[in-house]
Amino acid sequence: MPQLTMGQALNQALKEEMTRDDTVFLAGEGVGVSIHDNPMLPTAGLLKDFGPRRVRDTPVSEAAIAGLAVGAAEAGLKPVVEIMFNPFFTLASDMIVNHAAKLRYLSGGKSTFPLVVRIKSGAGFGAGCQHSHNLEAWAAHCPGLKVIMPATAADAKGLLKSAIRDPNPVVFFEDMMLYFAPGPVPEGEHLVPIGQADVKRPGRDVTVVTWSRMLGVAFKAAEQLAGEGIDVEILDLRTLVPLDRAAILASVRKTGRLVVLHEATRTGGFAGEVAAVVMEQAFESLKAPLRRVTGPDIPVPASPPLERFYIPDAEQLVKAIRGIL
Amino acid sequence: MTIPKDKMLEMLHFLMLSRRFEEALTDLCRIEGKIPGMMILCTGQEAVGVGMVAALRPEDVIITNHRSHAHLLTKGADPKVLMAEIYGKRTGCNKGKSGTLHLALPEIGAPCTSTVVGAGPPIAVGRAFAQQYRNEPGITVCFVGDGATGEGSFHEALNLASLWRLPVIFVCENNRYAGAQRQEEHTRIENIADRAAGYRMPGVVVDGNDAMSVYTTALDARARAAAGEGPTLIECKTYRWRGHGESDPQLYQPKEEIAAWRALCPVARMRDAVRARGLISAEDLKAMEARVETLVQEAIRFAEESPYPEPHEALEDVYA
Incomplete structure (x- = not known):
């Protein structure tokens, strides 16, 4: 390909x-x-x-x-x-x-x-x-x-x-x-249906729901944790609306743990919606409280060290995952 | 130019129909529980919509705003489905989803009534772009009030329409008030049409209480648009007899001013012109009035007798 x-x-x-x-x-x-x-x-x-x-x-x-x-x-x-x-x-x-x-x-x-x-x-x-x-x-x-x-x-x-x-x-x-x-990238007629999330990495121990550029951060964290025997499942939403609730619930019911990761700021961010879906429909499957890893509630700053501080990284995700294992 | 007899009579019919339709609404909206939501009327300024739309062809499209009743009736809307929609009934043109403020009748070339002030012009640009893109014979007309010309979207749209020579006419229905603001309180220019110069398009001022003047001006602008020469801004000077909405006590409109403009009634003016030219007998005029009355009463009866939507119908026409 x-x-x-x-x-x-x-x-x-x-x-x-x-x-x-x-x-x-x-x-x-x-x-x-x-x-x-x-x-x-x-x-x-x-x-x-x-x-x-x-x-x-x-x-x-x-x-x-x-x-x-x-x-x-x-x-x-x-x-x-x-x-x-x-x-x-x-x-x-x-x-x-x-x-x-x-x-x-x-x-x-x-x-x-x-x-x-x-x-x-x-x-x-x-x-x-x-x-x-x-x-x-x-x-x-x-x-x-x-x-x-x-x-x-x-x-x-x-x-x-x-x-x-x-x-x-x-x-x-x-x-x-x-x-x-x-x-x-497949050549020619390649259609991805709107409204279908995709398991980008199957895993046993914890579900990371993410989308867009944060997928790379999720992979980096998953590779690091794999070395410690922690098996991360990564679910890429791809579409936020319509939301593939079934895929989120299936993954959380399997792993029993959830971290939602996005680059956008925290308050009112879409992680809250994902979390609410899980709390309403799969609360009994959770072995630990769910976590959000997001940008902080600040405008994106310009200077390189400040901007790096803003963007969620693998270290923050690893820490969040360890916190609920 | 001499306007043909049929066109004169057509305009008189729609002027009378628009007036009677809204007089009925004025009374109905005072009855508790009869009509939901706001009631915003074009009473006194009907000649703008009637004269403009009378100059259009079936393939032409209008994008209108919250004072839409005369525009839509003249474009061919069935008074029954309009009234039912205004009542919030299932048989309304939009199944009770739009109410009086967002009436949408794509089947007669009136796909969008937007009540976001200034939102019509960018959408009209898109509609006219499609006509140009497919080399269609139709043009687009966008109605805005004087207040809308203070919105950025109005200026973006006029600039783009002129730049791309789109087949569109922007009609500013200047009824002297934007909400409770008089024109001199929201702009320093006297003629809204002057704004056209900033976009290198013709700007024309016309007596908006004279349907015949509006009609002939519209014909010229339509010909220009259809010939690929681009948009025109037409400012129709008129006056709003009622408040912004029917709950508005009109404290800011001097009584003498309202009286002076009532003396320039666009319906009476057209009726007098038609009579003076001998285009209709006293008897036929009576028959026309009776037909209009029947249309309005039938519309009210249809709306009254129609069912409300079932609550779960709120979930229909949803895709995301």
Whole structure:
């Protein structure tokens, strides 16, 4: 199987879906041009391949970009729009939260909104809190949005293709640090169903539920603990909404222990939802209190040592796991 | 231009229908427990919606806002399903999910009523983009109030629409008030249409109480949009007879001001114009009034007799 970075895998998904379906178009700030026309990034080369009718470099206007997606989707096109950095979600949020998410319901099911909002996310590049702020829990809190946050190149490709074909609005969070991380990616028609978590590492002793870039941290901790005979199961949610509750419960019922790991801040973070699902439906299986390992409740700081302090690491996860064994 | 007789009579019909529909709502919403939620009306400013929509074709799309009744009725909404939706009944156009504030009728080219002030223009940009992308003959019209022109989304949308020469008309229904704020309290410009210059699109001011002027202005803007020449901003100067909503005591609207604008009633104006041109006999006018009354009374009866949704229907049309 070819090795691709996540950026290349996303590019392949976009290219395949645009080739397959003329109603798919891209829009966003700098889509396919300038610094984004880099072979490691998702929209590289697409302007050349598909032309300016289908690859639209927009003004700096997040509300208009998101509104473009809502209106065009209602008309039956399949917009894939890009929000350059996760904190700019706030500028597009009226269109996403009050319109994309609600208009199908408000129409009594008459209209559908097959749109994808790709949002570049994650900390780790020293830009500080107005470029790094993971808001997936906000999106998950809005009924009417599907929320995807892949961790591997293969999942990124398969989920983006599924998102583009989905008749409903999908918010697709891409971790920018993962754009450069390689992995095996199936060629051609590779679809990953929305709403299915994936056991990335089976284990006996403790379940780590995570998603996106934190999958790598989970693996690092699991390898370290394996040397001590502790067998960690890693469940990658991949999709936050709809949430694969069955997969979470099955894993916790097997291991009896749970740590939820995410890069986003703690209070109101999605770990709380995962924890609540387990407490409501699998409390009797727990051999110890569950734990959360998350970013602290602070804006992401810019200076390298401060930013490293912010991002959860394997050491914190190992400590949390040891604490409940 | 001379507006054809049929078009004149069509506009008179929809002016009278919109007025009677809302007069009925004014009374009904005062009866405890009859109509849920807010009641926001366009009474006094019907000529804007009627004149604009009368200039459109079936393939054209409107994106409207909380003062939508005249827009939707003229676009062809069945008064029965509108009234039932306003009552919160299952037979309403949106099965009771939208109420009066979010009426959605994609089947007549009115897919979105947004009550988030300023939200319509970006969505209209998307709808018009789809028409351009597929090279369709239709255009999109977006209705906003004067208050909406203070929202950033309005400006982002006008800029993008102009940049991409999208087939869209932005109609500012300037009824002099944004909530309880007079125009001079929310902007220093006198004509909202002046904002168009900032986006290099035509900005036109029209008497919003004269359906005929609105209609002819709309025809020009529609032709421009359909020819690929891009968007137009039309400011229709009009006046809101009622408060922001029916619970608003209108303390900030001088009584003399309301009286002066009532004297410019858009329905009476059209009726007088039609009569003066000899386009309708006294007898036929009476028959038209009777037809309008029947439509409104049938709509009310339909809504009254329709069932409410079952509570569990709240979970229908859900996918995530």
